[in-house]
Amino acid sequence: MLSEFELIERLRQQVKSQPALRLGIGDDAAEVLFGKHQSPVLVTTDMLMDQVHFDLASTDPKLIGRKSLAVNLSDIAAMGGEAIAVVISYAFSQGAPATLGEQLHAGIVELADQYGVAVAGGDTNSWKGPLVISVTALGQPIGSHSIERSGAQEGDIIFVTGELGGSLAGSHLTFEPRLREARALVENYDVHALIDLSDGISSDLQHILRESNVGAIVEADLIPISAAARASGGKEKSPLDHALHDGEDFELLFTLASAEASRLLADPTLAGTPVSQIGSITSGSEAWLKVQGELVPLKRQGWEHSL
Amino acid sequence: MLSEFELIERLRQQVKSQPALRLGIGDDAAEVLFGKHQSPVLVTTDMLMDQVHFDLASTDPKLIGRKSLAVNLSDIAAMGGEAIAVVISYAFSQGAPATLGEQLHAGIVELADQYGVAVAGGDTNSWKGPLVISVTALGQPIGSHSIERSGAQEGDIIFVTGELGGSLAGSHLTFEPRLREARALVENYDVHALIDLSDGISSDLQHILRESNVGAIVEADLIPISAAARASGGKEKSPLDHALHDGEDFELLFTLASAEASRLLADPTLAGTPVSQIGSITSGSEAWLKVQGELVPLKRQGWEHSL
Numbered sequence: 033m034l035s036e037f038e039l040i041e042r043l044r045q046q047v048k049s050q051p052a053l054r055l056g057i058g059d060d061a062a063e064v065l066f067g068k069h070q071s072p073v074l075v076t077t078d079m080l081m082d083q084v085h086f087d088l089a090s091t092d093p094k095l096i097g098r099k100s101l102a103v104n105l106s107d108i109a110a111m112g113g114e115a116i117a118v119v120i121s122y123a124f125s126q127g128a129p130a131t132l133g134e135q136l137h138a139g140i141v142e143l144a145d146q147y148g149v150a151v152a153g154g155d156t157n158s159w160k161g162p163l164v165i166s167v168t169a170l171g172q173p174i175g176s177h178s179i180e181r182s183g184a185q186e187g188d189i190i191f192v193t194g195e196l197g198g199s200l201a202g203s204h205l206t207f208e209p210r211l212r213e214a215r216a217l218v219e220n221y222d223v224h225a226l227i228d229l230s231d232g233i234s235s236d237l238q239h240i241l242r243e244s245n246v247g248a249i250v251e252a253d254l255i256p257i258s259a260a261a262r263a264s265g266g267k268e269k270s271p272l273d274h275a276l277h278d279g280e281d282f283e284l285l286f287t288l289a290s291a292e293a294s295r296l297l298a299d300p301t302l303a304g305t306p307v308s309q310i311g312s313i314t315s316g317s318e319a320w321l322k323v324q325g326e327l328v329p330l331k332r333q334g335w336e337h338s339l
Numbered sequence: 340m341l342s343e344f345e346l347i348e349r350l351r352q353q354v355k356s357q358p359a360l361r362l363g364i365g366d367d368a369a370e371v372l373f374g375k376h377q378s379p380v381l382v383t384t385d386m387l388m389d390q391v392h393f394d395l396a397s398t399d400p401k402l403i404g405r406k407s408l409a410v411n412l413s414d415i416a417a418m419g420g421e422a423i424a425v426v427i428s429y430a431f432s433q434g435a436p437a438t439l440g441e442q443l444h445a446g447i448v449e450l451a452d453q454y455g456v457a458v459a460g461g462d463t464n465s466w467k468g469p470l471v472i473s474v475t476a477l478g479q480p481i482g483s484h485s486i487e488r489s490g491a492q493e494g495d496i497i498f499v500t501g502e503l504g505g506s507l508a509g510s511h512l513t514f515e516p517r518l519r520e521a522r523a524l525v526e527n528y529d530v531h532a533l534i535d536l537s538d539g540i541s542s543d544l545q546h547i548l549r550e551s552n553v554g555a556i557v558e559a560d561l562i563p564i565s566a567a568a569r570a571s572g573g574k575e576k577s578p579l580d581h582a583l584h585d586g587e588d589f590e591l592l593f594t595l596a597s598a599e600a601s602r603l604l605a606d607p608t609l610a611g612t613p614v615s616q617i618g619s620i621t622s623g624s625e626a627w628l629k630v631q632g633e634l635v636p637l638k639r640q641g642w643e644h645s646l
Contacts, residue, residue: 039463043444050457052423062459064424066479071374077462079428079473084466116359117371121386121473133346134353141353150357152369155384156346159391166386166428166473172373 058243059181060110060228061171074171074178076107082162086205093132095205097139097165103230104169105147105209106282110228112179112218113171115147115211120154123164136165147211174218179286184225184244188313189293193305194283196233197261197274204280212303213284221296226286232277233310235332236285237319247316250276250330252323256308276321277333287313365550366488367417367535368478381478381485383414389469393512400439402512403472404446410537411476412454412516413589417535419486419525420478422454422518427461430471443472454518481525486593491532491551495620496600500612501590503540504568504581511587519610520591528603533593539584540617542639543592544626554623557583557637559630563615583628584640594620 044057054072055063061076078100082088086096101118108115120140124133133156144151149169173179193213210228217223225240233250241248257275265271288296293309300307311322319330351364361379362370368383385407389395393403408425415422427447431440440463451458456476480486500520517535524530532547540557548555564582572578595603600616607614618629626637 039440042441043461043463046441046444046448047458048448048452050424050455053457053459056457057460062424062426062457064457064459064477066373066380066423066477067376067378069374069376069378071376071378073373073380073477075424075426075459075475075477077426077428077460077473077475079430079462079464079471081430081464081466081468081471084464116373117357117369117382119369119382119384119475121384123386123388123471134349137350137353141355145355148357150360150363150369150371151354152360152371152382153364153384154350155386156350157386157388157391159388161388161468161471164386164388164430164468164471164473166384166471168382168384168426168475170371170373170380170382170477 055178055180060107061113063178072173072178074108074111074113074173075168076104077166077168078103079164079166081164088163091205093135094139097136098143099205100165100167101140101143102207102209103282104167105211106228108169108171109210109214110226110284111171112174112214112223112226114174114215115149115169115171117150117152117170118144119152119168121166122154122156123161124156124158125163126158126160174215179218179223179226181225181227181240182243184240184246184287184313185289186246186313186315188224188287188289189309190248190250190285190287190311190313191296191307192229192256192283192285192310193302193307195256195258196229196281196283197258197271197278198264199260199278199280201260201264203260207282209282210284213305216302217286221288221292224287224289226284229281229283229285231279232333233285234276234330238332241317241319245317247314247318248311249314249320249322249327250311252321254308254310362485362487367414368420370485379480379485381415381418381420381480382475383411384473384475385410386471386473388471395470398512400442401446404443405450406512407472407474408447408450409514409516410589411474412456412518413535415476415478416517416521417533417591418478419481419521419530419533421481421522422456422476422478424457424459424477425451426459426475428473429461429463430468431463431465432470433465433467481522486525486530486533488532488534488547489550491547491553491594491620492596493553493620493622495531495594495596496616497555497557497592497594497618497620498603498614499536499563499590499592499617500609500614502563502565503536503588503590504565504578504585505571506567506585506587508567508571510567514589516589517591520612523609524593528595528599531594531596533591536588536590536592538586539640540592541583541637545639548624548626552624554621554625555618556621556627556629556634557618559628561615561617
């Protein structure tokens with residue numbers, strides 16, 4: 033089997049462009065234009081499977097439903113978008129309790145209501161396989177355009193919201209999609225590039241560097257390490273490693289020109305959530321980690337979700 | 340486990356309305372309004388699983404990919420819509436050949452290109468379970484509004500496109516989504532109600548009756564029975580039974596007021612596809628089948644796809 037990134041690249045090459053597709057495969061969401069006014073619509077989809085993205089046997093189904101929506105809302109936030117509607121498909125295992133669908137759905141509906149997102153439709157199936165949930169979220173840019181991965185510029189300051197690492201301890205199920213933070217960011221700052229941290233900084237920052245044709249230096253001392261990452265740090269992996277390489281933090285990473293960055297640093301919060309300056313964009317194409325004054329390559333560590 | 344229809348009804352009750360949601364759960368697609376111009380966007384989703392909707396071991400993956408898109412395009416057609424973009428999620432079995440993704444995707448891309456539909460993005464995963472493909476299609480109404488299930492009126496004539504029954508012999512994989520026919524219909528006629536035949540007339544006509552608060556008489560002699568239905572008819576199930584109750588024909592069923600119906604009957608084709616008058620809308624709430632001058636209840640026969 034190919035790696036996920038190789039496969040996506042191959043699938044991307046098979047696809048033709050169409051006039052309505054303003055932004056296709058390769059960002060957190062696509063942007064498609066509708067109607068005579070060419071209204072921009074953001075669309076993103078994620079499929080979650082039992083034993084891969086959650087463990088049905090040991091997890092409250094409400095949290096599983098919540099997560100399946102939250103990861104999609106995070107992708108809309110990562111475009112500088114507001115979420116408008118979602119559709120949901122389920123494949124239930126035959127013999128699953130009659131209440132499972134309602135519990136999963138309750139978790140979805142509660143989060144959807146919280147952000148004013150319409151649950152517009154879906155598809156329900158049953159089969160002999162494990163539980164699968166596929167959610168597609170639709171949104172629209174908050175500002176005049178969506179914020180892509182490709183806009184980072186040399187000299188930009190790199191920021192992240194919240195704290196990083198250790199999501200397996202629980203936050204991968206309970207994290208808050210950063211929709212409010214994205215709105216505060218877009219409405220108050222000229223954002224150059226934006227992504228959500230689904231695979232860890234060491235992986236997701238690379239997407240911005242590749243799409244923007246730039247490099248970056250991340251300062252180890254500035255990484256906001258979560259309490260969960262500190263608790264789960266051990267012999268094999270330090271708390272910093274968890275913060276750099278763990279997946280499913282679903283915090284926002286973004287870049288601002290230095291004058292904009294100074295404004296944000298005067299009150300480093302967005303919608304009440306702390307933000308941290310963690311480094312800067314450079315020329316070149318490499319990501320470096322500065323540890324005790326020395327630069328070492330910040331290598332992507334493929335995130336493997338092992339439950 | 341609840342039946343699919345019971346579950347959908349329960350999930351429907353959990354959902355709150357939102358201002359952007361013009362039409363929610365209960366039609367072939369939802370309609371959501373975007374942007375300051377309130378541009379209408381149709382959205383529909385279907386999940387297809389190995390051994391339920393297709394048999395990977397015995398089927399060309401290109402046809403499986405094609406079907407996973409085609410069922411969604413059919414739902415857009417069933418709203419009187421044109422398809423604009425799709426997103427696709429895959430769960431591949433670990434150990435599947437490296438070419439499987441490309442073959443599936445080739446079938447999707449070929450059909451998408453044929454109808455000018457943008458493949459906007461997706462999600463790829465691997466796991467220990469069987470192959471799952473989830474497609475979400477976005478579209479927009481061809482006319483000033485989409486055509487719902489709820490518009491049928493007493494006295495309307497009921498039509499179907501093409502021929503019905505026996506899809507398991509092959510057409511469930513190769514059918515043409517009726518996008519061109521939907522366009523010809525919407526651009527030339529005042530369509531009252533429209534649906535695609537995914538579960539069979541006996542099931543899908545009920546959706547129109549319930550949403551429109553009407554009844555119907557279907558004339559057995561007028562049903563266009565496919566060659567495949569004739570060939571698969573046997574002791575247990577007549578060709579007519581196949582045509583009435585088999586699923587996955589993905590033809591369009593629609594109703595027109597009698598003056599409009601007369602116009603269509605002068606040349607009973609849409610975009611070159613034959614259409615057949617099969618009955619009429621009545622008062623009441625029941626569906627009846629007229630067989631040799633006698634009315635018998637046209638009962639829903641839950642369609643079970645057994646491969």
